[in-house]
Amino acid sequence: MGGVESGLVACSQIEGPITSIYRWEDAIQTASEYRVTMKVSVQNKKLCLEWLTSHHPYQTPEVIVRVVESTEKYADWVDRR
Numbered sequence: 001m002g003g004v005e006s007g008l009v010a011c012s013q014i015e016g017p018i019t020s021i022y023r024w025e026d027a028i029q030t031a032s033e034y035r036v037t038m039k040v041s042v043q044n045k046k047l048c049l050e051w052l053t054s055h056h057p058y059q060t061p062e063v064i065v066r067v068v069e070s071t072e073k074y075a076d077w078v079d080r081r
Contacts, residue, residue: 008048010081011039041079 003009016034023029040048045065052063070078 004081007081008044008051009038009040010078013037039078041081043079044081 004012014034014036017032018035020031020033021028022031038048038052049063049065053061
C-alpha cells in the first residue's frame with residue numbers, strides 16, 4: 001500500500017536529482033537525492049507518515065509536514081482520493 005495508486009496520496013511531485021551535503025555519524029556525507037512533495041488529506045496524514053517512514057531506505061528520513069490552506073474545491077479533490 002502506498003502512493004497515488006492506493007489512494008493514500010492525492011498527488012506526488014518528484015524533483016531532482018538534488019545534491020545533499022550533511023553530517024551523519026560524525027562524517028560529512030554527499031548524496032544524490034530526490035525531493036518528493038505528497039498532497040495528503042488530514043485523514044490520511046498518519047497512515048502516509050507510517051508508510052513513508054517504514055518503507056524509506058534511510059534510518060532517519062527527512063519528513064516535513066506542512067499544513068496549508070487551499071481553495072475549497074481543491075481540498076475536496078484531495079479528500080476524495
